[in-house]
C-alpha cells in the first residue's frame with residue numbers, strides 16, 4: 001500500500017513537472033495576429049524568480065499582467081520599475097513609439113532569455129499582454145517556457161465593441177467587471193453600457209432621484225416568450241441600479257484594460273422608466289405609468305417623451321451628470337424605435353412642431369437629438385445614436401450606430417456620417433445560435449458562429465470608395481430580455497464574441513474558419529473553463545448552411 005502511494009506520488013510529481021513546461025503556441029492565438037515570426041533561439045524560461053519590468057506609464061498594466069499570470073499559472077513575478085529592459089530573466093513592458101508605428105499596435109519578442117513587449121499606448125500594451133498570456137499554459141506551473149517568437153500586431157478596425165443591456169436584466173457589478181475582462185481578452189476597445197430603457201433605469205442620477213426610487217423597479221417580469229399566448233408574468237418586484245461610485249469603479253477598472261465605456265441613455269422613445277418616475281415628461285401626464293413589465297414596446301405602449309420645457313431641463317441635467325461621470329468622448333443617446341404615433345396623438349406635441357417650424361414628427365425627433373447634442377457638446381462630448389436618428393437631417397458630427405443592414409450603413413457613410421456597424425444579422429447575440437428546438441430561450445433569429453466569423457464591417461458597396469473610411473468598425477449587441485443571469489449572458493456570447501474578435505482585429509486575408517475552430521478548441525475553450533464561464537458547447541454543429 002505504502003509503495004503504491006509512493007509510486008502514485010512520484011507519478012503525480014512527474015506529470016506536474018513535465019506539464020509545467022508545456023506552453024501554448026503563437027500559432028494558436030486568437031484573434032490571429034497580423035504577423036508571427038518564429039525566431040532561432042531557445043525558448044525563454046520564466047519562473048517565480050523572473051520579474052516584470054515596466055515603463056512608469058505602464059505600471060497599472062504591469063500589475064494587471066502580474067495578476068493574470070498568477071491566476072493562470074500560479075507564477076507570482078515581482079515588479080520592477082525599469083522600462084529599458086530586463087537585467088535578468090523577465091518580461092519588459094517598454095514604451096516605444098519608434099518600432100511601434102500604428103495605433104493600438106504592439107511588438108512582442110521572446111528570445112535570448114527575455115520577453116520584451118513594446119507599445120506606444122495603454123491599448124497596445126494590453127493587447128500584447130493578451131497575446132503573451134496565450135503563450136503560457138492554463139495550468140499551475142513553477143516554470144514556464146515561452147516559444148521564441150516575434151509578433152507584430154495591430155487591429156484591422158479601430159472600433160471594436162461589445163454592448164450589454166442592463167435594463168431588461170441587471171447584473172452584479174462583479175459580472176460587469178468580468179464582462180470587461182472578457183472584452184480585454186478579445187482585444188475589444190469599447191464597452192457600450194445600455195443603462196436605461198422601458199423596463200428599468202440603471203444608473204444613479206442625483207438631480208432626479210425618482211429615476212432610481214421609482215424608475216429602477218418594476219413589479220413583474222415576463223416568464224417565457226413574449227409571443228406566448230397568454231403571456232405569463234411573475235409577481236416579483238425586480239430592479240436596482242448602479243451608484244455613481246460603482247460606475248466610477250467600473251470606469252477605472254476598464255481604463256486599466258484599455259476599454260472605453262460608452263454609456264447609453266435611450267431617448268426620446270424607450271423612456272417608460274422615465275415617465276413612470278416623472279409622468280409630467282410624457283405626452284399623457286394625466287396617466288399613471290408604470291415601469292414596463294413586458295418586452296418589445298414600440299407601437300404597443302406609449303413610451304415617448306413630450307417636448308416640454310421641463311423635459312428639456314431634465315434631459316440637460318441628466319446628460320450633464322452622465323457626461324461628468326464618463327471620460328468617453330462619445331455618449332450614446334439611443335434614438336431607436338421612437339414611435340411617432342404618440343406625438344401625432346398629442347395636441348401639445350403638434351403645437352410644439354408648429355411653433356418650432358419643424359417639418360413633422362421626424363423633425364421633432366431630430367430636434368430632441370440636436371438639443372441633447374448641444375448639451376453634450378458644451379461638455380466636450382460627441383453623440384452616438386442608433387441609425388433611426390437619421391430619419392431627419394442631422395449634422396455629420398453625430399456617429400451612427402447601425403443595427404440594420406449594409407444598405408443603411410452605406411447610406412449613412414454616403415451622407416458623411418461616421419458609422420459603427422451593428423447589424424442584427426449576424427451581430428445580435430440575443431438571437432439563436434443553434435436551431436435546436438431545445439435550445440434555451442432567445443428572442444428570435446439565427447446567428448450561428450460561422451455567420452459571425454465571416455462578418456466584415458465594410459459593406460460591399462463602399463469597398464474602394466473614399467466613404468469607406470467612415471466605417472469605424474463594428475459591435476455586437478447583447479439585449480437581455482431572455483438573459484436573466486450572468487451564466488445565460490455567457491452562454492449567448494461564447495463563442496460568438498471570440499469569433500467577432502477575429503473578424504474585427506485580424507487581417508481578412510488570413511481568416512480561416514476551420515483553423516479558427518481549432519484554435520478556439522485548443523486555446524480559448526480551456527480559458528472559458530478556467531474562468532468558470534458558460535458557453536454554447538454545440539457551436540460546431542450549427543452553420544448558416546444548416547438553415
Ligand code: TNX
Pocket residue numbers: 336337386403428430443479480481
Ligand atoms: C431592438 S436594436 C431594440 C432593443 C431590443 C432588441 C431585441 C435597438 C436599438 N433596439 O430595444 O432589445 O431589438 O433584439
